[in-house]
Amino acid sequence: MEGRGRGSDLEIERPQDQKQPLLPLIVPNTKLRPGGSKRDPVPRMASCFCFCFCFRRRPVIACFVPLFLLVSFLASASASAASVTTTKLGSGNATRRVSFSSEEELRRFRSITARLARLRDASVKTIQSPDGDVIDCVPAHLQPAFEHPKLRGHKPESEPAERPRGSGHFDIDQDEVDDPLPQVWRCSGESCPEGTIPVRRTTEDDVLRASSSATCFGMKARGGGFARRHSTGGGHEHAVGYVTGGHFYGAKASLNVWPAQVASPAEFSLSQIWVISGAFGNDLNTIEAGWQVSPQLYGDNSPRFFTYWTDDAYQETGCYNLHCSGFVQTSSRVAIGAAISPISSYAGRQFDITLLIWKDPRRGHWWLQLGSGGSGSGGLVGYWPSALFTHLGSRADMVQFGGEVVNARPAGAPHTPTQMGSGRFPPEGYARAAYFRNVQVVDWDNSLVPAAGLRLLADRPGCYDIAGGSGGAWGTYFYYGGPGRNARCP
Numbered sequence: 001m002e003g004r005g006r007g008s009d010l011e012i013e014r015p016q017d018q019k020q021p022l023l024p025l026i027v028p029n030t031k032l033r034p035g036g037s038k039r040d041p042v043p044r045m046a047s048c049f050c051f052c053f054c055f056r057r058r059p060v061i062a063c064f065v066p067l068f069l070l071v072s073f074l075a076s077a078s079a080s081a082a083s084v085t086t087t088k089l090g091s092g093n094a095t096r097r098v099s100f101s102s103e104e105e106l107r108r109f110r111s112i113t114a115r116l117a118r119l120r121d122a123s124v125k126t127i128q129s130p131d132g133d134v135i136d137c138v139p140a141h142l143q144p145a146f147e148h149p150k151l152r153g154h155k156p157e158s159e160p161a162e163r164p165r166g167s168g169h170f171d172i173d174q175d176e177v178d179d180p181l182p183q184v185w186r187c188s189g190e191s192c193p194e195g196t197i198p199v200r201r202t203t204e205d206d207v208l209r210a211s212s213s214a215t216c217f218g219m220k221a222r223g224g225g226f227a228r229r230h231s232t233g234g235g236h237e238h239a240v241g242y243v244t245g246g247h248f249y250g251a252k253a254s255l256n257v258w259p260a261q262v263a264s265p266a267e268f269s270l271s272q273i274w275v276i277s278g279a280f281g282n283d284l285n286t287i288e289a290g291w292q293v294s295p296q297l298y299g300d301n302s303p304r305f306f307t308y309w310t311d312d313a314y315q316e317t318g319c320y321n322l323h324c325s326g327f328v329q330t331s332s333r334v335a336i337g338a339a340i341s342p343i344s345s346y347a348g349r350q351f352d353i354t355l356l357i358w359k360d361p362r363r364g365h366w367w368l369q370l371g372s373g374g375s376g377s378g379g380l381v382g383y384w385p386s387a388l389f390t391h392l393g394s395r396a397d398m399v400q401f402g403g404e405v406v407n408a409r410p411a412g413a414p415h416t417p418t419q420m421g422s423g424r425f426p427p428e429g430y431a432r433a434a435y436f437r438n439v440q441v442v443d444w445d446n447s448l449v450p451a452a453g454l455r456l457l458a459d460r461p462g463c464y465d466i467a468g469g470s471g472g473a474w475g476t477y478f479y480y481g482g483p484g485r486n487a488r489c490p
Helices: 040-056 060-082 102-124 183-186 204-210
Strands: 085-089 097-098 125-128 134-139 194-200 236-248 250-254 269-277 285-291 305-311 354-359 366-370 380-384 394-406 434-440 447-450 455-459 465-471 474-483
Touching: 040 134, 102 134, 102 204, 125 183, 194 305, 236 465, 250 269, 250 394, 269 354, 269 447, 285 394, 354 394, 394 434, 394 474, 455 465
Parallel strands: none
Antiparallel strands: 085 097, 125 134, 134 194, 236 394, 236 455, 250 354, 250 434, 269 285, 269 394, 285 305, 354 366, 366 380, 434 447, 434 474, 465 474
């Protein structure tokens, strides 16, 4: 394993969050009466006419100056209001008025909510999770994936005939076949029927909270990726291990799950695998999976299982989870976006998940599996069809493992205290720091092999750091993370 880098070998783009301010609606010339009701602006205009015609000793031009100013103000107010589109949400006493920056924003919002309504209507069973989530059991052939232009008319593919061949003692996780990912919603004792997939219900409030622009709902910020050769630019900070310079057909690792503390709704903390191909510009392809804490996306601070993909460097294509068409889910036991339970505790029991992403050599799709799977199929979550991608249509040329945090504080302000991983630095070790173990890649022969030559990089080691090694039952591994703001990271 090579020594730690400090940003010279790998660039990880950290896009700026761009929020469009919503213009307020302007109601001209209104004042509150003593009782609290609004007085109509029209009588004021009428009084001006009365003043002019009743007192003709005043010059006519002097009379019409106030009227001219009033008309100009009304025109200006009307133009300002025209740039804001409003609509009512909810029903009954719960209705409220919401503003959008344009007609296009409102159209996009209505399109999203219509798609969400179709999912709810298609559900054959609804499960109430103890944490407040609602899980809809949707027939697999009616899931969002098949609204994609390249996937219309398709049905979920059967399981791949062959999975990557293991490499001896690295395949040690054999107890997660029947329950590939323990999640809070499964604590209800309910499950989705075979032939359906569990979909975490997304509400109108989720859509409005998750993005300042409805056109970007469920997407990472435009104009910026999260996997670059050099870590420069504002906002996103990483501690990662990566391999590059070869042809890769998948990746696997086990990572422990923590309740990372996120300081602001505009920030998140995640740990994941990236499978990457293409030029680091507008045609970057990525496939991503892991766990994240994102108050803005989910409305709470629970660690949740997530997926992501993009075909154009996070600009127009791709999304988190099932928020757009693309990823095809096949599992009836895993709800993407649902909270993970149990989780790791400091100096206590550790809980990790095993992720495997690989390219089926026969049909070319990129499959996602949780747990080693053994001889069963319970660990398969679904796949990203090869038709979604350009460069990843054939192979990957880089794989990354590690953590990412958004620091939304303005330049010059104290660093965010948002945690990465457990919030502890790597030297604290097992049961205290977050880790990735058994870090592997899939080679040309569809075999899992250790990630030889894994390079380690931390953007800001005083805030979040990384340190690793190899050998023993953990194979290639590393500890990573940190508390964010501290004496070394003011």
